[in-house]
Amino acid sequence: MKKVNFQIFKTLVCISILGLCFLSEAKAQKYEIGGGLGTTAYTGDILRKIDLDHLGLHGTLFGKRNFDNVWTLRLGLTAGTLRATDSVRPYDLVAERRDARFRGGIIEGTAIMEFNFLDFLRNDSEFFWSPYAFFGIGYSHFFAKGNTYAFQFSERYNVGTVVIPFGGGVKYRLDDRWTLxxxxxxxxxxxxxLDKVDSRTPPIPRFQDPANPNQPYGINYGNPYDKDWYYFLGVTLSYTIASTKCYAY
Known part of the structure; x- marks a missing residue:
C-alpha cells in the first residue's frame, strides 16, 4: 500500500513540475485573437476549376499561440457560403443537360500550424513582414439547397466531412500588438x-422511353474518383494580448 501511495505521490509531483514548466513557458509566449473576411470558391462535379462568377463570402474568428518565432498554432471557426450551377458555364454536354445547382452555407472548425519564413515576431526584429505556410486538420458542416437534375425540385440537404486545410499568405506587423x-x-x-452530385446518384435512363417522351434522359451522375474541394481568400487582423519582450545582452 505504501509503495502504491509513493508511486501516486511521484506521479503527482511529476505532473506538477510539468505543469509549472508549461505555465512558466506560456507566460513567455505571445497569444493573439483576431478575425477576417474574404471570398470562397468551390470545385467538384459542377465546376472543374475556380469560377469568378460563383464566388461566395466568408468570415472567420481565431485564436493563436506563437510557440517561437517560427511556429504558430491557430484554432479557428469560419462560416461562409458556397454555390455553383451547371447553367452558367457547363463544362460539357452532359453537364448542360444535367443542369444541377446548389447554394448553401458552411461552418468549419480547424486546428492549424503556421510556419513563418522570416523572424518577424520579435519586437527588435529587422523584419516587419513574413510569408508563411500552414497545414492542419478540421471539420466542416455544409447545409444547402440544390438539385441533381434539371427536372428535380431543389431539396435541402446536409453534409459533414473532415477537411485538410493548407495554404499560405503574407503577414505584416503594424506595431507591437497588431498584425495584418x-x-x-x-x-x-x-x-x-457538397454539390449534391456524386457517383452514388442513380443515373436516369440513357435513352428516352418511346412510350414516355416526357421522361428526361442522359448520364447525370458524378465522378467517383474526384472529391469536392473549397477555397478561401481573405484578409485577417489579429491583436497580441500577451507578450514578453526578448532582450539581448
Whole structure:
C-alpha cells in the first residue's frame, strides 16, 4: 500500500513540475485573437476549376499561440457560403443537360500550424513582414439547397466531412500588438456530395422511353474518383494580448 501511495505521490509531483514548466513557458509566449473576411470558391462535379462568377463570402474568428518565432498554432471557426450551377458555364454536354445547382452555407472548425519564413515576431526584429505556410486538420458542416437534375425540385440537404486545410499568405506587423495578413487557403474534403452530385446518384435512363417522351434522359451522375474541394481568400487582423519582450545582452 505504501509503495502504491509513493508511486501516486511521484506521479503527482511529476505532473506538477510539468505543469509549472508549461505555465512558466506560456507566460513567455505571445497569444493573439483576431478575425477576417474574404471570398470562397468551390470545385467538384459542377465546376472543374475556380469560377469568378460563383464566388461566395466568408468570415472567420481565431485564436493563436506563437510557440517561437517560427511556429504558430491557430484554432479557428469560419462560416461562409458556397454555390455553383451547371447553367452558367457547363463544362460539357452532359453537364448542360444535367443542369444541377446548389447554394448553401458552411461552418468549419480547424486546428492549424503556421510556419513563418522570416523572424518577424520579435519586437527588435529587422523584419516587419513574413510569408508563411500552414497545414492542419478540421471539420466542416455544409447545409444547402440544390438539385441533381434539371427536372428535380431543389431539396435541402446536409453534409459533414473532415477537411485538410493548407495554404499560405503574407503577414505584416503594424506595431507591437497588431498584425495584418492576406491568406489563401485550400480545403481538401472527404466527400463528393457538397454539390449534391456524386457517383452514388442513380443515373436516369440513357435513352428516352418511346412510350414516355416526357421522361428526361442522359448520364447525370458524378465522378467517383474526384472529391469536392473549397477555397478561401481573405484578409485577417489579429491583436497580441500577451507578450514578453526578448532582450539581448
Amino acid at each position: 495578413a492576406v491568406e489563401a487557403g485550400i480545403r481538401a474534403t472527404f466527400t463528393d456530395y
